[in-house]
Amino acid sequence: MRDFLLKMYYYLKRLPAEKGLHAAAAVALAMLGEEDRMAGSDGLLSGCIRPEELPCSLLDEKMNPALALGAAMALQTIADGCVVIAPVDAVRAREEDFPSLLQLADSMNLPVVFLMEYDEEFAEDLEAQAALGDIERIQADSQDAMRLMPVIRLGIDKAREGDGPTLIECVCSDAEERGADTPAARLADVLISEGFATPEELL
Amino acid sequence: MSLKTYLEAIEYVLDSELNEQTGLIVFRPGARRALEESERDVALPRMGKAVFQIALGAALTGMRPVIDLRQEENCAELLLDAMCELPARVPPMTVIAGAKDAELLMEIPGLLPVYPKTPRQAAGFTRAALRQNQMTLLIADQALYEEEDEVPEDDDFIMLPLTGAEDEEADEDVPEEVADCEADGTDALREEEAAELTSDGSEEDILPIDGEDEPGEEVNPDMPPEEEAAEMTCAEPDDISLPEYGENAPSEDAAGAMVPEDAAALPDSDACARAEKPTDHLVCDVDAAGIQAEEIPADEQNEAGCAEAQPIAPVKKVFCASRMIPCDLTELNRLADELEMNVYDLAARCMSHAAKRTAAFTWIFEADAEEGECAFLPPEDKEVSVWLGCDRLTACYDPAEIAGTEAARLLRAVLRVLEKPALLIFDKEDDPV
Numbered sequence: 012m013r014d015f016l017l018k019m020y021y022y023l024k025r026l027p028a029e030k031g032l033h034a035a036a037a038v039a040l041a042m043l044g045e046e047d048r049m050a051g052s053d054g055l056l057s058g059c060i061r062p063e064e065l066p067c068s069l070l071d072e073k074m075n076p077a078l079a080l081g082a083a084m085a086l087q088t089i090a091d092g093c094v095v096i097a098p099v100d101a102v103r104a105r106e107e108d109f110p111s112l113l114q115l116a117d118s119m120n121l122p123v124v125f126l127m128e129y130d131e132e133f134a135e136d137l138e139a140q141a142a143l144g145d146i147e148r149i150q151a152d153s154q155d156a157m158r159l160m161p162v163i164r165l166g167i168d169k170a171r172e173g174d175g176p177t178l179i180e181c182v183c184s185d186a187e188e189r190g191a192d193t194p195a196a197r198l199a200d201v202l203i204s205e206g207f208a209t210p211e212e213l214l
Numbered sequence: 215m216s217l218k219t220y221l222e223a224i225e226y227v228l229d230s231e232l233n234e235q236t237g238l239i240v241f242r243p244g245a246r247r248a249l250e251e252s253e254r255d256v257a258l259p260r261m262g263k264a265v266f267q268i269a270l271g272a273a274l275t276g277m278r279p280v281i282d283l284r285q286e287e288n289c290a291e292l293l294l295d296a297m298c299e300l301p302a303r304v305p306p307m308t309v310i311a312g313a314k315d316a317e318l319l320m321e322i323p324g325l326l327p328v329y330p331k332t333p334r335q336a337a338g339f340t341r342a343a344l345r346q347n348q349m350t351l352l353i354a355d356q357a358l359y360e361e362e363d364e365v366p367e368d369d370d371f372i373m374l375p376l377t378g379a380e381d382e383e384a385d386e387d388v389p390e391e392v393a394d395c396e397a398d399g400t401d402a403l404r405e406e407e408a409a410e411l412t413s414d415g416s417e418e419d420i421l422p423i424d425g426e427d428e429p430g431e432e433v434n435p436d437m438p439p440e441e442e443a444a445e446m447t448c449a450e451p452d453d454i455s456l457p458e459y460g461e462n463a464p465s466e467d468a469a470g471a472m473v474p475e476d477a478a479a480l481p482d483s484d485a486c487a488r489a490e491k492p493t494d495h496l497v498c499d500v501d502a503a504g505i506q507a508e509e510i511p512a513d514e515q516n517e518a519g520c521a522e523a524q525p526i527a528p529v530k531k532v533f534c535a536s537r538m539i540p541c542d543l544t545e546l547n548r549l550a551d552e553l554e555m556n557v558y559d560l561a562a563r564c565m566s567h568a569a570k571r572t573a574a575f576t577w578i579f580e581a582d583a584e585e586g587e588c589a590f591l592p593p594e595d596k597e598v599s600v601w602l603g604c605d606r607l608t609a610c611y612d613p614a615e616i617a618g619t620e621a622a623r624l625l626r627a628v629l630r631v632l633e634k635p636a637l638l639i640f641d642k643e644d645d646p647v
Contacts, residue, residue, distance in 0.1 A: 055274045077264040081271020085239060088254050108264045
């Protein structure tokens with residue numbers, strides 16, 4: 012548990028805090044195995060990437076859920092129990108082909124976890140909602156790693172068991188409620204207070 | 215051997231390769247259902263160029279994807295768009311497209327085109343395409359679907375249409391025109407291009423092709439340039455129109471090397487055989503594979519609206535524009551909207567206009583140009599100019615001075631050197647300006 016939490020912390024620290032999906036991506040990455048993948052802006056990342064190798068520009072450019080779907084289809088034929096993470100920002104979610112990608116993931120029961128930036132426009136888009144089909148949809152606080160953890164774990168486990176995709180909508184919580192701390196700083200507080208790490212280790 | 219139609223030959227090979235190669239995965243956008251009951255033969259809804267990203271995702275996970283675009287209506291447009299978004303070095307994958315807009319499909323840089331004309335070739339070429347270690351485009355001509363022929367059922371029956379190499383067993387059965395196509399051009403043209411590229415005085419800017427030696431090293435200093443060029447050049451098949459280049463006197467390039475006339479482009483199969491087999495075949499057989507620049511008269515079209523095999527005419531104009539940086543296209547699109555013009559027409563007009571001011575070719579590489587900067591340096595005495603800013607590569611030539619095939623060949627040489635995806639767009643119309 013300690014190793015997992017520290018790994019998650021280092022991923023979080025590596026990625027710029029201001030991006031809405033970075034915390035969720037860091038949490039998901041920490042949960043991935045060697046065979047699992049995450050679709051970044053530049054291609055597919057392996058689940059065993061070391062924190063220091065993680066590109067800071069992971070989600071800087073256009074996100075590519077189609078890449079994740081392709082990887083999921085391939086992994087589905089190669090081995091059981093693999094999962095692919097597909098981060099999707101609000102801009103990408105509004106593109107017209109996104110509903111068809113959701114539909115495809117649903118119809119093929121692909122082992123994909125969509126980490127989507129919450130977008131009101133998407134929430135009101137009837138076509139997108141219809142495309143969701145049987146995809147389970149869960150909301151989580153995008154700025155709190157500890158709250159994201161169980162939700163993402165649920166999605167990943169579900170995909171591993173062959174129960175299809177999950178859509179996790181990352182909602183940006185109220186700044187007043189969460190304070191000025193970054194997700195990494197808040198996770199560091201938890202790690203120190205719970206005795207998982209010392210302040211020196213987290214420097 | 216068994217009697218198979220063209221379509222059956224392709225499907226038979228796909229099926230057999232699916233069984234043979236466990237990493238093969240077939241995506242069929244627009245297909246109602248996959249033909250093979252296999253989880254690796256996937257029917258997809260129509261989703262435009264996203265299917266290429268899906269295929270790329272599969273390829274990056276260790277599979278070898280096949281994208282069957284035969285159900286897509288605007289296959290060429292889709293492919294062109296998709297190629298611009300794929301990374302420069304794409305893992306091996308195969309695209310199957312219909313023959314509509316074949317001439318455009320054949321010119322997409324980064325894609326090795328394969329265009330079978332008989333069921334036997336369909337089987338051999340398809341298997342070759344599925345085993346090539348690069349992105350391959352198989353053009354499946356709907357007009358030929360019902361044609362029947364004896365097709366070997368050997369799982370190793372391969373015809374390699376573009377590398378000059380053939381499967382040993384298939385060797386003696388290869389039709390002559392295919393053999394011409396196979397042995398034709400590529401290697402020697404590459405050599406010739408290398409010689410030309412190095413003789414234009416811009417050696418410092420030119421990288422070795424495919425990691426080979428510096429192009430200039432191929433030039434024999436003891437041999438007159440025209441003889442050497444002739445030795446390194448392959449012929450086109452007899453039934454193919456030669457470029458109009460021979461009408462002009464041999465011209466000198468910037469470094470004073472003679473540019474060969476048509477006569478120099480006569481075949482030398484020994485030279486072809488001697489040439490090292492390349493791994494990249496963008497140049498392949500623009501002359502041999504059926505590219506037509508002219509509009510096809512209605513009476514020469516078959517029921518499917520496709521053209522019957524025709525002798526090749528040289529293209530009249532060509533321009534290429536890199537669309538790697540979206541701002542280029544955005545700007546072009548904005549201007550096209552403003553002028554209420556088709557974006558390709560607008561680009562063609564611009565290029566045509568620029569071509570009028572040039573004569574004799576040269577290569578201008580300005581890789582250090584600022585983003586968005588137009589690095590065009592119109593030479594006063596050149597036939598074709600190519601200029602490259604960090605965000606664009608553009609080329610133009612005067613069709614009155616140089617044959618389209620020749621220009622296309624030279625441009626592809628540049629693209630290969632740059633290793634950068636770009637578009638070659640052929641304008642079939644006369645000068646629109």
